[in-house]
Amino acid sequence: MPPVEYPSVNLFAISSIIALVVTVLVVLMLAVAAPRVRGAIYAAITLAGIGTALALAVAQSGEDPVSTFSGSWRSDTLSLFLTFVILTSGILAVLISDSWLRLHNVGQAEFYTVLLCSLVGMITVVSATDLMTLFVGIELMSVPTYLLTGFAKHEQRSNEGAMKYFLLGAFSSAILLYGFTWAFGLSGSTNLARIAEFTANGGGDARTAFLLAILLIIAGLSFKVAAVPFHMWTPDAYQGAPTVVTAYMSVAVKAAGFGALVRLMTEAFPGMYREWGIVLVVLSVLTMLLGNVVAIVQDDVKRMLAYSSVGHTGFMLVGLAVWSPENRLAVASVLFYAFAYVFANLGAFGVLAWMENHGGGTTLDHMNGLFGRAPAAAGALAIFLLGLMGFPLTVGLPAKIFLVQATIEANYLWLGIVLVLLSALAAVFYLRVMFRMFMYEPRYALASPSQPLMVIGLVASVVGTVGLGVFFSPVWEYAQRAAGA
Amino acid sequence: MYGNNALGIPILTIVTLLPLVGALLVALLPKNAANAIRWTAIAIAGIDMVLMLVVLFSYDRAGAGFQLVDRVEWARGLGLEYYLGVDGIAVLLYFLTSLLSLVAVVYSFSFVNHRLKEYYASLLVLETGMLGVFVALDLSLFYVFFELTLIPMALLIGVWGHGRKLYSAMKFFLYTFAGSLVMLAAIVSVYVQTSGRPGGATLNYVDLIQQAPNWSYGFQTWMFWGFFFAFAVKMPLFPFHTWLPDAHVDAPTAGSIILAGVLLKMGGYGFLRWLIPLSPEASVNFAVVPLALSVVAILYGAYITLVQRDLKKLIAYSSVASMGFTVLGIFTFTQQGVQGAILQMVSHGLISGALFLGVGVIYERLHTREIARMGGIANLMGVFTALFVVLSLANLGLPGMSAFVAEILVTLAAFRVQWWLAVPVYAYIIVSAAYMLWMVARVFYLGKPQENHEMPPMKLWQEAVPLVGLALLSVLMGVWATPFLETMEPAVSALLDYLPIAPDTGTALLP
Numbered sequence: 002m003p004p005v006e007y008p009s010v011n012l013f014a015i016s017s018i019i020a021l022v023v024t025v026l027v028v029l030m031l032a033v034a035a036p037r038v039r040g041a042i043y044a045a046i047t048l049a050g051i052g053t054a055l056a057l058a059v060a061q062s063g064e065d066p067v068s069t070f071s072g073s074w075r076s077d078t079l080s081l082f083l084t085f086v087i088l089t090s091g092i093l094a095v096l097i098s099d100s101w102l103r104l105h106n107v108g109q110a111e112f113y114t115v116l117l118c119s120l121v122g123m124i125t126v127v128s129a130t131d132l133m134t135l136f137v138g139i140e141l142m143s144v145p146t147y148l149l150t151g152f153a154k155h156e157q158r159s160n161e162g163a164m165k166y167f168l169l170g171a172f173s174s175a176i177l178l179y180g181f182t183w184a185f186g187l188s189g190s191t192n193l194a195r196i197a198e199f200t201a202n203g204g205g206d207a208r209t210a211f212l213l214a215i216l217l218i219i220a221g222l223s224f225k226v227a228a229v230p231f232h233m234w235t236p237d238a239y240q241g242a243p244t245v246v247t248a249y250m251s252v253a254v255k256a257a258g259f260g261a262l263v264r265l266m267t268e269a270f271p272g273m274y275r276e277w278g279i280v281l282v283v284l285s286v287l288t289m290l291l292g293n294v295v296a297i298v299q300d301d302v303k304r305m306l307a308y309s310s311v312g313h314t315g316f317m318l319v320g321l322a323v324w325s326p327e328n329r330l331a332v333a334s335v336l337f338y339a340f341a342y343v344f345a346n347l348g349a350f351g352v353l354a355w356m357e358n359h360g361g362g363t364t365l366d367h368m369n370g371l372f373g374r375a376p377a378a379a380g381a382l383a384i385f386l387l388g389l390m391g392f393p394l395t396v397g398l399p400a401k402i403f404l405v406q407a408t409i410e411a412n413y414l415w416l417g418i419v420l421v422l423l424s425a426l427a428a429v430f431y432l433r434v435m436f437r438m439f440m441y442e443p444r445y446a447l448a449s450p451s452q453p454l455m456v457i458g459l460v461a462s463v464v465g466t467v468g469l470g471v472f473f474s475p476v477w478e479y480a481q482r483a484a485g486a
Numbered sequence: 487m488y489g490n491n492a493l494g495i496p497i498l499t500i501v502t503l504l505p506l507v508g509a510l511l512v513a514l515l516p517k518n519a520a521n522a523i524r525w526t527a528i529a530i531a532g533i534d535m536v537l538m539l540v541v542l543f544s545y546d547r548a549g550a551g552f553q554l555v556d557r558v559e560w561a562r563g564l565g566l567e568y569y570l571g572v573d574g575i576a577v578l579l580y581f582l583t584s585l586l587s588l589v590a591v592v593y594s595f596s597f598v599n600h601r602l603k604e605y606y607a608s609l610l611v612l613e614t615g616m617l618g619v620f621v622a623l624d625l626s627l628f629y630v631f632f633e634l635t636l637i638p639m640a641l642l643i644g645v646w647g648h649g650r651k652l653y654s655a656m657k658f659f660l661y662t663f664a665g666s667l668v669m670l671a672a673i674v675s676v677y678v679q680t681s682g683r684p685g686g687a688t689l690n691y692v693d694l695i696q697q698a699p700n701w702s703y704g705f706q707t708w709m710f711w712g713f714f715f716a717f718a719v720k721m722p723l724f725p726f727h728t729w730l731p732d733a734h735v736d737a738p739t740a741g742s743i744i745l746a747g748v749l750l751k752m753g754g755y756g757f758l759r760w761l762i763p764l765s766p767e768a769s770v771n772f773a774v775v776p777l778a779l780s781v782v783a784i785l786y787g788a789y790i791t792l793v794q795r796d797l798k799k800l801i802a803y804s805s806v807a808s809m810g811f812t813v814l815g816i817f818t819f820t821q822q823g824v825q826g827a828i829l830q831m832v833s834h835g836l837i838s839g840a841l842f843l844g845v846g847v848i849y850e851r852l853h854t855r856e857i858a859r860m861g862g863i864a865n866l867m868g869v870f871t872a873l874f875v876v877l878s879l880a881n882l883g884l885p886g887m888s889a890f891v892a893e894i895l896v897t898l899a900a901f902r903v904q905w906w907l908a909v910p911v912y913a914y915i916i917v918s919a920a921y922m923l924w925m926v927a928r929v930f931y932l933g934k935p936q937e938n939h940e941m942p943p944m945k946l947w948q949e950a951v952p953l954v955g956l957a958l959l960s961v962l963m964g965v966w967a968t969p970f971l972e973t974m975e976p977a978v979s980a981l982l983d984y985l986p987i988a989p990d991t992g993t994a995l996l997p
Contacts, residue, residue: 372604387637391667393630405674414675414708421671425664432640432659436652439604440644474564 011069013061014076015128017054017084018121024050025117032110043109044099044454047117048092054120055088072192073131078483082336083127083260087253090343091120094249096458097351100358101245104450105153112152116249119145123253127260130268132181132191135261139177139225142257143170146250150242162241169224169234177221183214184269193269201272215270215277219284222265225258228318229288232311239307244357247303248350251310256339259317263332267324274325281322286419288315293427303353303363305430306346309389312427313342319420320404323411330410332484334403337477341400341469345388348462352382355455359447368434370443379438381463386431388466391424396469403477488692489552489571493544496556498570501537501584502617505530509610512603520602524595527606531584531591531613538584545577547969550976552623552692560627565677565687569624574977575758575828578970579751580620582835586747587613589952590740593843596948597739597850598646605646608638609740616748620755625673625689628760629666632716635749636662642741643733654729654736661729665719672712676764679705695763695984706768713761714776721753723776723813724783727806734802735855739846742798746805747839751831754812758824758981762816766985773817780817781910783810788917792924797848797855800925801841804881807914808834808889814911815896818903819987824978825971826895832970833888833963837880840956844874847949848929851941857925861933866941871930873953880960882922883915888963 012019028046031038058081061067066077094116102109122141129135147170151163185191187207188199200211223231239247266277292312299305320335353363355378361367372379388395401424408417469476491497508530515523545553552571560566572580591609598605611634618631636659644655673689680697681687688694698706719726730750734742757776762769787807794800808830815827847870848863849855864871880887893911901908944950963970 393633402670402674405671406678409675409678414671417674418668418671421667422664425660425667428660428663429656432656436644436656439641440652440655478563 008071009069011067014067014069014074016057016061017088018124020054020057021050021117021121021124024053025114025121028110028113028117032108041099041454043113044095047095047113050117051088051091051095051120054124055085055092058084058088068130070134072194073134074128075130076128078479078485079263079332079336080124080128080260082480082483083256083339084124086256086336086340086343087120087123087127089340090249090253090256090347091116093343093347093351093458093462094245094253096454096461097248097347097354098245099454100450100452101243101354104358107152112149115145115148115152119149119253123257123260126257127264129261130193130264132185132193132196135264136174136178136181138257139261140174142254143174143225146246146254149246149250150238152246153243156241158241159243160241162238165234165241166238173221173224173231176217176224180214180217180221183210183217187211187214193264196269197271200270203272211273212276215273216280218265219262219277219280222258222262223284226255226262226314226317227311228284228314229291229311232288232291232314235311236304236307239310240301240304244303244350244354244363247307248347248354251307251350252339252343252347255310255314255317255342259321259335259339262321263335266321267332271326278322278324281318282413282416285315285318285322285416288312288318289420289423290315293423296427296430299430301364302368302434303350305434306349306353309427309430310346312423313338313346313389315423316401316404316420317342319416320407323408323413323416325411328407328411329481329485330403330407333477333480334400334407336480336483337403337473338400340476340480341388341396344462344465344469345385345395345397348459348466349382349385349389351455351459351462352378352385355452355459356447358450358452358455361445361447365433365437367445368437369441369445371438373443374447378459381459383435383438384463384466386435388470390428390431394467394470396466396473398470399473399477487551488557488569488690489555489573491553491555492546493540493554496570497537497541497544498554498572498621499556501534501541502570502614502621504534504537505587505610505613505617508534509607509614512606512610515603517603520599523602523606527591527610528588528595530610531588534613535584535588538581541572542577542581545572545973547574547973548976550574550980555623560624565680565685565689566626567624567688567690568627569690570618570621570627571623572621574974575981576620576755577973578828578832579748579755579835580617582751582832583613583616583620583748586743586835586839587616589839589843589956590743593743593846593948593952594738594740596945597846601645604641608641609744612638612642612744616744616752619752623691625676625691625694625760629670629673632666632669632752632756633663635752639741639745639749642744643737646738647736647741648738649736650732651736654732657729658733661719661726662716665716665726669713669716672709675705675708675712691759691763698764699766699984699986703767706765707772709765710761710768710772713756713764717753717756717761718776718779719753720756721750721809721813722806723753723779724786724806724810725779727783727787730806731799731802734805734842735796735798739842739849742802742842742845743839746802746842747835750805750809751835754809754816754827754831757813757816758828762981763984769817770819770985770987773819776813776817777907780810780813781907783807784814784914785910788914788921791921792917794921795857797857797860797925797929798842798845799855800857800921801838801845801881804918804921805834805838807918808838808881811893811896814900814907815892818896818899818907819982819985820899820902821975821978821982822895823899823903824982825974826892826899828974828978829888829963829967829970830892830896833880833892833960836956836960836963837877837887837889840877840953840960841874841881843949843952843956844870844877847944847953857928860929862931863941864930865934867943869950870944870953873950873957875926875930876957877953877960878922878926880957880964882918886961886964888960888967891964891967 125138615634
């Protein structure tokens with residue numbers, strides 16, 4: 002009898018998610034053992050857990066890529082870069098969520114458990130190199146985000162958003178899985194590298210069928226990143242979800258979704274990049290156009306930001322759409338954008354959450370004269386909006402520049418010009434908010450509960466938005482290395 | 487090659503960033519310390535002006551290259567630099583910026599009482615942005631400063647303006663932002679284009695002008711149009727001028743002074759500093775487009791000024807025509823034309839700045855800008871009337887004033903290039919005389935004000951001294967233009983030598 006062969010396992014490569022899972026257990030046990038714990042203890046434990054995961058990811062960053070679990074998990078610079086992005090948004094999300102949870106007396110243990118689980122899912126998504134693992138990751142990411150969306154359980158909108166998100170999300174998962182099935186059936190493997198071998202020559206006889214598989218996969222992932230025409234859930238889910246959840250979801254899920262797209266497109270189907278490139282170009286133009294145009298007519302800033310985040314998905318898709326084996330900037334620009342977007346977008350939603358906690362609302366009228374009432378909050382929101390707009394000295398500018406650079410590298414200059422023109426259009430609705438804050442007379446009063454963690458989170462986001470706007474080169478270099486790996 | 491710094495201290499950095507520091511200082515002062523805020527702002531703008539004189543006097547007028555250079559690597563490995571320097575094209579505009587900012591800050595002393603802190607902080611940030619535009623020699627840095635002017639100006643219009651101020655502020659911001667985003671795409675293209683160079687990618691002016699002549703014609707074409715819109719909107723060149731009257735009419739007086747005096751010049755300066763050097767061949771071939779548009783701007787601007795009933799709008803529209811001269815001069819590609827264009831920018835900065843200040847003087851007393859509701863001011867404010875009339879005459883190009891020298895140079899250059907290019911200019915001379923004199927007659931000499939308003943004499947430091955000073959400078963440039971022309975000559979010659987045209991023929995390539 003031959004000896005049993007165990008697959009080689011490198012636990013260090015998955016140490017980040019181990020740390021998160023342990024934190025989940027600690028949080029849950031604490032909730033059972035000491036249900037009356039008060040204060041920021043859960044937030045502290047969660048932050049410690051995410052911090053440990055981040056430290057473990059940093060510890061891996063110096064090493065060579067590690068492929069483990071029979072080639073279904075890969076820890077390389079690409080996965081680590083996105084892990085940083087995801088964990089950073091996780092930390093910021095915990096910081097801004099604390100005061101909302103306490104003001105509304107919502108279960109902290111449950112909230113952080115679900116949040117941590119979704120982080121585990123996201124890290125799995127960006128590290129998976131096997132369709133099965135990838136799908137498990139996507140579900141592990143999605144189910145907790147459905148729950149988070151419905152977390153304000155006494156609010157109708159939150160429930161409605163969660164339901165919509167869940168139904169469409171489940172639907173999209175099915176489409177994605179169907180695409181995976183085709184890819185597996187045709188290539189005979191679920192491993193991305195094997196599939197890449199199969200598609201290297203364009204798929205041979207199975208070309209048409211394989212294109213169908215790619216289309217299904219793109220459609221499925223487009224739901225996750227909110228690309229037109231698969232964006233319908235976005236405004237409702239983003240508006241209905243508690244604002245702190247929207248802040249987290251809009252950046253982290255997007256980063257993970259793009260991680261999956263990048264992995265699949267460039268590692269599983271690199272041989273067919275001309276075909277999927279065209280599909281993504283079309284999707285990106287539609288997404289940029291719809292997101293930025295529809296955002297203009299919104300009266301609720303939260304919904305406006307939801308549409309604008311659809312627009313940003315379009316910008317990021319541009320980066321991936323112009324990918325070719327020679328174009329090293331394409332993936333790097335998407336990665337940098339994902340990182341830049343964390344600070345600006347999470348920060349913008351964070352300020353809205355701050356206002357809601359103060360008894361304010363999120364409509365345009367509520368923005369009137371905010372600068373007179375709360376200069377720091379208005380200043381922070383202005384910085385975030387300028388960041389999203391792509392204004393100099395904020396991180397949005399280098400992020401957009403790198404995307405345009407990638408389009409020029411790929412001889413897609415027109416796409417870059419469409420991108421900058423739509424960025425100019427996007428300025429309309431960001432400016433409207435800023436004008437209201439600085440130039441109108443205040444209309445609503447604000448209460449002033451103390452929100453220490455929220456303040457830390459927002460200050461960190463401001464520092465990220467402005468700091469990366471000036472000293473962007475280390476991150477950009479790292480993103481380029483991640484794209485080259 | 488990258489220029490030197492004879493002074494040994496980073497004077498340009500100090501002059502450029504001092505207002506920004508001042509803005510922070512103002513922001514830190516307590517809200518109700520109104521006079522402390524005002525005096526701090528005046529002190530900062532004043533010190534900046536004094537330092538500006540140091541720059542002006544340590545500038546070697548005979549030197550051709552960049553002077554007083556500051557150069558530090560900004561983003562390691564990416565080829566971006568913090569690179570400041572002045573040459574003959576920039577130095578006068580740089581000086582003008584500081585001067586008009588001081589005028590605007592001093593003028594605001596008693597007329598602005600609402601949200602003071604933000605007001606002065608905006609003015610000072612705006613000053614830094616404008617100063618930076620004229621000395622930044624790295625495209626990335628230029629872009630940063632170029633955009634930095636947008637927010638404070640939009641705030642000045644939107645918060646302290648009149649009438650449809652929000653609409654105007656938004657329009658101003660969006661027009662300029664759209665134009666400059668296209669420029670951004672062009673800048674990124676330059677970056678990608680130069681990345682194959684031995685020294686790595688660069689956006690440094692000195693490196694770029696060595697590269698640009700070798701670029702393919704197609705790429706130069708893209709450079710031309712990529713930069714063209716940003717500067718044409720800023721200028722503003724017909725048909726991109728529609729934001730200008732709105733912005734001017736609704737801006738507060740200090741905002742108008744800066745807008746007309748300095749902000750518009752950023753467009754003309756951009757043509758000379760970036761657009762033409764980066765597309766040497768294409769800009770010679772496409773020169774016909776800006777030339778045609780400038781002629782239209784001069785004529786259209788003049789005729790539409792004729793029908794204005796609002797004093798501020800009248801001066802705003804006359805700016806469209808005046809700035810048309812700048813574009814006309816630049817794209818003749820002759821020594822007189824380009825020198826005349828720069829002189830026109832400086833001269834228009836002085837004159838229109840002073841005229842808008844004059845409008846402010848009237849507005850503060852009559853609370854109207856409608857010409858029909860003014861009249862007979864000459865009987866009430868003799869000295870002011872004299873000053874305003876002198877400035878109006880300067881604006882229509884009276885010999886002995888700066889605008890005359892500039893316009894005659896441009897017209898000569900245009901005539902030498904193609905005689906018919908100069909024809910519309912003669913029409914302009916007549917029409918501009920018509921609207922300026924009509925305005926002067928209606929406002930100052932005919933009739934009397936319809937409402938009984940107090941007409942106190944001018945405030946000495948806020949109104950009289952700036953007006954006299956600006957008028958005197960305009961006269962000085964008008965009667966003794968030589969030093970000004972000498973200052974710009976080496977830089978202009980260098981630019982023209984660089985272009986692929988036979989010496990002294992200008993845009994003779996025109997059909």
